[in-house]
Amino acid sequence: MTARPSSERGSVVVRQTTAADFAGIIALTQAIYPGAPSWTEAQLAAHLRVFPEGQMVAVDESTGEIVGMAASLIVLWDDYELTTSWRDFTASGTFANHDPVHGRTLYGAEIMVSPALQGHGVGTQLYAAREALARRRGLLRIRAGARLRDYHHHAQRLTAEEYVAAVVRGELVDRTLTFQLRRGFRVLGIVSNYLRHDPESRGYAAVIEWVNDEVASREGYEPMTWPGY
Template identity: 30%
Template sequence: MSETAIYEKSCYVFRDGHPEHLRIRNYTEQDIEALIDIQRECFPPPYPSELWWNREQLLQHIERFPAGALCAEVDGRLVGSLTTMITPFDPAHTEHGWAEMTDNGYIGTHDAAGDTLYVVDISVSPAARGLGLGKQMLQSAYELVIALGLTRLLGGGRMPGYGAVQHEVTPERYVDDVLHGRRRDPVIGFLLHCGRTPLAVVPDYLDDEESANHALLMEWRNPLLSLRGR
């Protein structure tokens, strides 16, 4: 599979017991306005609109790494997106910020010679939540990791419950509490359900008051690397 290969998958999701057709594919220039609308729905005011995807960013995703620019349609309506890039990664050096890693979302840092598929953004329209779209899109990204022979999928997960308790516990203790069932965190819990495992807490990852600017770096390792002699 080359970087320019087109990804497309069809399956079904269920809303109140009724099946609805899900299509996951690469997004194109024709999808840009709908993708920006999804960002608007996911991050309404007071979230600053300048932080939504803009046309130039989306064009750069399509040009630099088209295989890693995925979107989800339910019964023909665009309702979600997942943007990724490839980067080298050294597990001994985990600290980085989202803006630094992703070139502020323009993915100018995409490196086809890297070993890691990095999650730049995942968004699901509020009207389509509860259908399992986030998990389905991440599954598609795992398939891309395998197809490209990469080592892992990696991304910084928000810790939206941490900001409220930051004066009581360290971020590492907060994560440990979540992993041992003493606390719940919606994002970390979601990523655990999707098969991701924690690597390290990263400070100053993103301007995110709810997470006290912290993120939990989480990976999914390619289980088939041994078949490739790696």
């Protein structure tokens, strides 16, 4: 995708995904994770079947182009461990484990913005829509695995724990984790083998949480803390 100067770009809107968006989402995945398995039409259709409200795209209004997407499901966190992999949290990408009856946690399974548009606020728009969804559904929190996108630059001298601590302290910037920390997320812990096809993160992710204050204060929820974060 070729970057256009911001003066030529149309405004970007976030809306619920439809089947007509699948080709654009698949193209976006291939641009962001070249060489890794992409979302398939069957998986994207399954997401729409189980939880249409949780599937969002960001669209350039002037061209209709899909420039971002976010995919979420509701999980009962007690069914999982902090160390659970992305594959298990998403039932191998199908969201068959979506549990809106018992679940209180919106799980962020995917968020991506076109490489040409990163750093222009589209991810912030997608996260605002995700947050609004969590509030609308009265959910307690959003959790996700933040892939440590820039860890490979530091992996020779820092452990993943040391790297995350430096990002949390603001001494290093990780284009994924720093973005999420600025959106109000906190780190709960660090997991290895979270993503199988991600050389940039070396498979490491920070488990992160955003708390819906309204529900948390009503229920006296004490957010989990992790030493050092």
